[in-house]
Amino acid sequence: MRAKQIPSSWTRSKSQILLLFSTVSLLALSFFLFLSSPSDLTRSSTHSFPHPPIRPETSFVASLEYFLTHKAPSHQRRASDDTVGTVLEDDVRKLDERKFAKEMEWVHGDPYYPMNMPVRVYVYEMPAKFTYDLLWLFRNTYRETSNLTSNGSPVHRLIEQHSIDYWLWADLIAPDSERLLKNVVRVDRQEDADLFYVPFFTTISFFLLEKQQCKALYREALKWVTDQPAWKRSEGRDHIFPIHHPWSFKSVRRFVKNAIWLLPDVDSTGNWYKPGQVSLEKDLILPYVPNVDLCDTKCLSESESKRTALLFFRGRLKRNAGGKIRAKLVAELTDAKDVVIEEGTAGEGGKAAAQKGMRRSIFCLSPAGDTPSSARLFDAIVSGCIPVIISDELELPFEGILDYRKIAIFVSSTDAVQSGWLLRYLKGISSTQIREMRRNLAEYSRHFVYSSPAQPLGPEDLVWRMMAGKLVNIKLHTQRSQRVVKGSRSVCTCDCRRGNITISTPLS
Secondary structure (H helix, E strand, C coil): CCCCCCCHHHHHHHHHHHHHHHHHHHHHHHHHHHHHCHHHHHHHHHHCCCCCCCCCECCHHHHHHHHHHHHCCCHHHCCCCCCCCCCCHHHHHHHHHHHHHHHHHHHHHCCCCCCCCCEEEEECCCCHHHCHHHHHHHHHCCCCCCCECCCCCEHHHHHHHCCHHHHHHHHHCCCHHHCCCCCEEECCCHHHCCEEECCCCHHHHHHHCCHHHHHHHHHHHHHHHHCCHHHHHHCCCCEEEECCCCCCCHHHHHHHCCCEEEECCCCCCCCCCCCCCCCCCCCEECCCCCCCCCCCHHHHHHHHHHCCEEEEEEECCCCCHHHHHHHHHHHHHCCCCCEEEEECCCHHHHHHHHHHHHHCEEEEEEECCCCCCCHHHHHHHHHCCEEEEECCCCCCCCCCCCCHHHCCEECCHHHHCCCCHHHHHHHCCCHHHHHHHHHHHHHHHHHHCCCECCCCCCHHHHHHHHHHHHHHHHHHHHHHHHHCCCCCCCCCCHHHCCCCCCCCCCCC
């Protein structure tokens, strides 16, 4: 039977209808997919990077080498070595007027001011003799490690441990395209700044220059900074000085006592800082740069079964000032079972031995050194070894953000030296608590590893989070000082306040 013929006009009409239907269906499907996946598109655009992420460099020597050879300006482009010209009162007045206008703009335009983020920092372009020349001096003499301190430590190793001035400065002056931190920005005009950063390498100059040459450079740096209109406006209250070694900048520190100091500790014993020079109100404590490699999550997992020692300590067994407790602890702990006490040695061999010992121990002893703080504390943290802190006057970095009870055991000096007390105490800590503290160490370690580029939640990041909390007080004291008649009030300094006292952590 022949198929029924369909008129050609109907065939053409049906084909057109089917084509139109297909087209409409495809458009509808595309539109539906577009509407149903905005979150995916958003995630893609939010987390995409214009360039592959740069692996952070955590070695000071390696980072400095790259910085000097690729980023440091040539001699022709460096800042002039001339001192600041004569600063007139009119210069200070004009800056003050511009600053007032800018702050009024913020007051009326920003509902959160002065609790503002990001922190705005003006970085001084100091003459090269205070900055690049000192970095080159360290780099060019790095292998000459025969230059030792009075206690036998290589000076270059000490400079590395106190190199916070380099890490902060390198991040602040890096191009915006290379920076990862969003809570601090560098501004080009002084009236836009909340704070002023002074990039003088005080520790390098102290250890690598002859004594008289160093003192002369300190005086020059002091004059250069204090001649700045911004310094005269606030008497230095909004200026940041990296003074991370307790001996650095010592001969002229009394002239910058209003400034914000970046310190390893405030040392309320009075052995290193004069009364009234330092306080937690104005200054900021920064961690030492760790001397051992980071034990990451994989390392912590692999080392857990190898941690057979209960307690480990490697370092100088006799120290001055607050560190005298070390000798008492050594006498108490020597020959005790599952306890390793070793005299420290300088050089790579000493570093390797310390790293190996910390990764094989549950607890790491962290007693006071010549100052209440010690680099050993931060070595223990990045090694996954629970610190046992015996330093009654110790103040800790970023304690407004971090809760150290989650990662460390605090023991008073009085308890620690009692016969048998410390070991009984440590053995009484449950395995559950030890595992929890070690997990916390894995999370906390990122806060103590300096790097380039600086990482979010790294120590450079936490510096500016802490600084943001100080800004209101800084502005208060700056403006108060501008209107108070000199000599009309007596201001309480830090020597009026009660010192820090450590109480042994109770067992949970």
